[in-house]
Amino acid sequence: ETGVTQTPRHLVMGMTNKKSLKCEQHLGHNAMYWYKQSAKKPLELMFVYNFKEQTENNSVPSRFSPECPNSSHLFLHLHTLQPEDSALYLCASTSTHDRANQETQYFGPGTRLLVL
Amino acid sequence: KNQVEQSPQSLIILEGKNCTLQCNYTVSPFSNLRWYKQDTGRGPVSLTIMTFSENTKSNGRYTATLDADTKQSSLHITASQLSDSASYICVVSADSGGYQKVTFGIGTKLQVIP
16 A cells, blocks of 8 residues: 555546545655546646645646645545546645655555546 | 657566566656556556666666666566556656656556466
């Protein structure tokens, strides 16, 4: 285990539903990330939080809404999604002070999302 | 534009054989290069990290090489095992105003068969 947990592991939702993905890290890291992984495409960075502050939003549609209440928890709130949003959503964390490991990101197992 | 290209896209090898995966990048200014292993249904896990001054690094049966002049890296797997079946992702970081901007490759899907 990497020390990063994600729930749920699988989620099926309709286009009118509202759901949330949860990520928790037990590594004492200060930065957390949301990525989208679609088939045959590289990981796409969605959001970055550093010390609870959002430092990056890669032109993500507003139907994805992140929330970072503290350095250990990260949420991704979903509403009125489209079928093309079906993908694996990965959470990662890192310590931006960990120069020895070159700020290696530790990934959670992901949430497999299917939008019908 | 920063890009990371990996080849082959997929590979099937017999258990016990060796294989080499390739990664070419155009990321600059270069900070470091990582190889991740992603098992099916799991998140990526870091295998090796290399900075500009390093040209080879090993982690058990995995050996990564880096040629910063040609902007190429390879991951060599020796004496493959069934558990090596996974996607291998090359990730290159650039120094961007004090923080690292990361570019991911699409990955090489490796299948090791008995």
